[in-house]
Amino acid sequence: xxxxxxxxxxxxxxxxxxxxxxxxxxxxxxxxxxxxxxxxxxxxxxxxxxxxxxxxxxxxxxxxxxxxxxxxxxxxxxxxxxxxxxxxxxxxxxxxxxxxxxxxxxxxxxxxxxxxxxxxxxxxxxxxxxxxxxxxxxxxxxxxxxxxxxxxxxxxxxxxxxxxxxxxxxxxxxxxxxxxxxxxxxxxxxxxxxxxxxxxxxxxxxxxxxxxxxxxxxxxxxxxxxxxxxxxxxxxxxxxxxxxxxxxxxxxxxxxxxxxxxxxxxxxxxxxxxxxxxxxxxxxxxxxxxxxxxxxxxxxxxxxxxxxxxxxxxxxxxxxxxxxxxxxxxxxxxxxxxxxxxxxxxxxxxxxxxxxxxxxxxxxxxxxxxxxxxxxxxxxxxxxxxxxxxxxxxxxxxxxxxxxxxxxxxxxxxxxxxxxxx
Ligand SMILES: Cc1cc2nc3c(=O)[nH]c(=O)nc-3n(C[C@H](O)[C@H](O)[C@H](O)COP(=O)(O)OP(=O)(O)OC[C@H]3O[C@@H](n4cnc5c(N)ncnc54)[C@H](O)[C@@H]3O)c2cc1C
Numbered sequence: 228x229x230x231x232x233x234x235x236x237x238x239x240x241x242x243x244x245x246x247x248x249x250x251x252x253x254x255x256x257x258x259x260x261x262x263x264x265x266x267x268x269x270x271x272x273x274x275x276x277x278x279x280x281x282x283x284x285x286x287x288x289x290x291x292x293x294x295x296x297x298x299x300x301x302x303x304x305x306x307x308x309x310x311x312x313x314x315x316x317x318x319x320x321x322x323x324x325x326x327x328x329x330x331x332x333x334x335x336x337x338x339x340x341x342x343x344x345x346x347x348x349x350x351x352x353x354x355x356x357x358x359x360x361x362x363x364x365x366x367x368x369x370x371x372x373x374x375x376x377x378x379x380x381x382x383x384x385x386x387x388x389x390x391x392x393x394x395x396x397x398x399x400x401x402x403x404x405x406x407x408x409x410x411x412x413x414x415x416x417x418x419x420x421x422x423x424x425x426x427x428x429x430x431x432x433x434x435x436x437x438x439x440x441x442x443x444x445x446x447x448x449x450x451x452x453x454x455x456x457x458x459x460x461x462x463x464x465x466x467x468x469x470x471x472x473x474x475x476x477x478x479x480x481x482x483x484x485x486x487x488x489x490x491x492x493x494x495x496x497x498x499x500x501x502x503x504x505x506x507x508x509x510x511x512x513x514x515x516x517x518x519x520x521x522x523x524x525x526x527x528x529x530x531x532x533x534x535x536x537x538x539x540x541x542x543x544x545x546x547x548x549x550x551x552x553x554x555x556x557x558x559x560x561x562x563x564x565x566x567x568x569x570x571x572x573x574x575x576x577x578x579x580x581x582x583x584x585x586x587x588x589x590x591x592x593x594x595x596x597x598x599x600x601x602x603x604x605x606x607x608x609x610x611x612x613x614x615x616x617x618x619x620x621x622x623x624x625x626x627x628x629x630x631x632x633x634x635x636x637x638x639x640x641x642x643x644x645x646x647x648x649x
Contacts (some may be wrong), residue, residue: 251276251347252282253520260549281303289405294408357482369481388476389473390406390411390413414447537564574616597615
């Protein structure tokens with residue numbers, strides 16, 4: 228176990244006085260720790276982090292950091308010095324292996340126990356693994372961590388590789404774009420007819436697909452890998468389910484993630500597509516909270532449970548969880564938000580994806596020029612909005628969604644009508 232904080236406070240030593248314990252050193256865990264201090268909590272705060280690094284954020288891993296345009300600083304929500312300065316202990320390289328709700332303890336790999344007053348589980352998610360034949364060959368990669376990004380960066384930055392991406396969601400498309408920009412041949416397989424269509428529909432997914440094709444990315448859609456083929460233990464090609472053999476010396480599998488629920492399940496907490504939590508992010512145990520990618524929370528607006536796998540949710544839910552741990556009346560009621568960057572396409576999305584299925588799509592701007600705002604309108608109300616290469620409109624989009632006011636589609640589509648007046 229490595230302690231990143233150098234304080235000598237005895238309450239930080241595993242097995243002694245309880246304080247706030249956070250399992251998971253991702254953006255959610257770090258934000259929760261910061262919020263505990265900001266809200267004036269003076270007791271011990273310990274983050275149990277199984278990765279070797281202090282908390283970092285993941286979005287740059289498939290974008291600027293992978294492309295070599297951004298350095299380590301872009302990854303850190305709080306600089307290394309912040310933790311000791313704020314008396315927050317980060318036990319890096321340390322996995323939590325068990326939670327005992329009755330005893331209020333967390334067991335650590337190696338056998339130490341850590342007592343808690345309140346516990347936050349922020350264990351995030353792990354790439355979904357499908358046992359394609361050949362998935363163990365050298366050259367086949369999953370992508371989640373800084374270590375994954377560094378390994379991939381070293382390979383891709385030289386250019387000239389034949390890369391096959393499996394997965395046509397956001398991460399697959401981002402890595403495909405970065406790999407292509409670094410001078411590699413890229414072929415992308417996915418189960419959708421149009422990439423990203425599960426998230427934003429075919430018409431808008433096609434905008435991203437067209438930009439990729441313009442840059443030379445090839446798509447084989449819909450398809451998956453029937454077999455990853457190799458020689459001498461190294462990948463050489465991918466046989467698709469459509470019968471094509473695509474040369475490959477690098478294969479990246481990005482077919483979604485599964486929440487890391489193991490500890491919570493073993494502790495007897497209610498599991499429902501992640502750890503089920505209230506709007507205040509409390510689990511079925513009153514002293515245990517869950518937030519970030521692992522938590523499935525009840526949203527007050529939709530009245531539905533939703534598990535968000537996005538950066539903004541990590542921050543928002545980390546804050547709410549910390550406040551709830553302190554006994555404050557907090558609720559995760561934010562309008563979900565995420566963003567992506569692919570080639571010269573920058574996008575931001577706010578809204579309730581679950582409500583867009585039967586919504587009318589209204590476009591303001593030009594899909595051809597790739598400068599537009601898309602609105603999803605359900606029963607006269609905006610339930611989601613996405614701006615592509617149009618900036619400084621997120622506040623107005625969120626206001627349209629949050630106010631729940633009835634809108635006219637013609638005004639939404641008219642760039643001359645200020646959004647604030649609709
Ligand atoms: C490559 C990539 C690009 C992304 N890009 C975007 C983007 O552009 N926009 C966007 O909105 N979102 C993006 N996301 C999603 C976003 O990064 C996640 O939603 C966010 O990381 C969730 O934070 P978290 O802290 O809940 O989980 P995580 O970041 O997964 O952190 C959880 C941590 O807990 C650790 N852990 C798990 N189990 C244990 C245990 N038993 N003991 C100790 N530690 C444990 C994990 O190893 C991990 O370090 C991206 C994600 C990836 C992987």
